[in-house]
Amino acid sequence: MASRARLVAQGVAIGLVALLFVLLAWSLLHDDGGDLAKQANRGDRPTAPDFTLERLDRDGELELSSLRGKAVVLNLWASWCIPCKDEAPYLEQVWRSRRDDGVVVVGLDAKDFRSDARRFADRFDLTFPLVYDGPGHTLDGYNATGFPETFVIDREGRVVAAFAGAVNGEEERVRLASAIDEALST
Amino acid sequence: MTRLAGVVVLATLFLAGVAAAAPPNAADLEAELVCPVCETTLDQSNAPVAERMKAFIRVRIAAGDSEQEIKDALVAQFGTEVLAKPPEGGFGLLAWLLPLSAVVAGAVAVGLLIRSWSRRRGPPPAADDLDPQLERLVDEELARFDS
Numbered sequence: 001m002a003s004r005a006r007l008v009a010q011g012v013a014i015g016l017v018a019l020l021f022v023l024l025a026w027s028l029l030h031d032d033g034g035d036l037a038k039q040a041n042r043g044d045r046p047t048a049p050d051f052t053l054e055r056l057d058r059d060g061e062l063e064l065s066s067l068r069g070k071a072v073v074l075n076l077w078a079s080w081c082i083p084c085k086d087e088a089p090y091l092e093q094v095w096r097s098r099r100d101d102g103v104v105v106v107g108l109d110a111k112d113f114r115s116d117a118r119r120f121a122d123r124f125d126l127t128f129p130l131v132y133d134g135p136g137h138t139l140d141g142y143n144a145t146g147f148p149e150t151f152v153i154d155r156e157g158r159v160v161a162a163f164a165g166a167v168n169g170e171e172e173r174v175r176l177a178s179a180i181d182e183a184l185s186t
Numbered sequence: 187m188t189r190l191a192g193v194v195v196l197a198t199l200f201l202a203g204v205a206a207a208a209p210p211n212a213a214d215l216e217a218e219l220v221c222p223v224c225e226t227t228l229d230q231s232n233a234p235v236a237e238r239m240k241a242f243i244r245v246r247i248a249a250g251d252s253e254q255e256i257k258d259a260l261v262a263q264f265g266t267e268v269l270a271k272p273p274e275g276g277f278g279l280l281a282w283l284l285p286l287s288a289v290v291a292g293a294v295a296v297g298l299l300i301r302s303w304s305r306r307r308g309p310p311p312a313a314d315d316l317d318p319q320l321e322r323l324v325d326e327e328l329a330r331f332d333s
Binding site: 114116137 | 223235261262263264265266267
């Protein structure tokens with residue numbers, strides 16, 4: 001009787017461990033960012049948390065809400081992040097090709113040395129506005145789960161779409177273009 | 187005796203002063219700070235950003251910064267996650283208090299369980315609880331043994 005109970009207990013324990021593995025695999029495969037990203041991608045259009053941060057590309061500060069009336073592509077990055085290097089030239093291309101339509105790309109560098117971030121910007125010839133948040137307090141508001149993450153914000157300051165990981169593949173580029181159009185249409 | 191105590195106090199103060207004045211050790215700092223890429227301590231990482239942080243530590247030590255100043259400078263640029271040990275104050279204090287609370291709660295739970303088990307077992311049966319027939323048999327056996 002006792003050995004049967006032990007067998008049942010072992011079976012339950014193995015089942016629980018297997019269930020945890022399945023949950024872990026599922027969460028890794030379906031990682032689409034934090035809560036804000038999920039809300040945005042569901043079409044809820046949550047308000048983008050405002051921030052005022054020091055500029056990296058020049059003196060002064062940038063306040064996100066000062067860009068109301070424009071569509072904003074907010075890219076969270078760090079110079080040590082490898083996928084950030086892959087997508088940086090494309091974001092620069094988006095900035096140059098869409099700025100006349102009322103689109104602003106803003107790069108938010110966090111958890112990084114300022115000097116490294118500036119070197120990164122020089123290396124990739126980035127000309128869009130760059131801000132710096134060393135300790136990364138802004139990341140919490142965006143529920144960022146890693147680097148890079150990109151948020152498309154409409155003219156009224158609401159998040160239209162979010163991208164966890166680099167906007168690099170054809171599928172992400174098409175989605176980004178469509179999200180920018182949607183952000184401009186509000 | 188008083189003179190000896192005075193000497194001991196002075197020696198202690200001198201040694202404490204020497205320790206405080208000594209420059210921080212880069213290896214110690216590298217063991218207490220975390221690389222943001224691999225999330226291991228700097229001494230375990232050779233990621234480019236970890237190497238940059240190690241270089242930063244060496245430069246700041248050479249510039250005469252204290253251990254705390256170097257940590258503060260890195261926290262300002264990488265956040266509190268860069269500290270291998272959570273800060274011993276504010277929200278970080280929870281990381282120290284929660285495990286301690288868990289140990290205390292565990293000890294209390296074990297104590298209560300032991301108490302409840304010992305109560306459930308109850309006192310040993312009294313001698314007069316013996317079956318009269320069994321008692322008689324025992325008495326007979328004892329009498330036979332005595333004789």
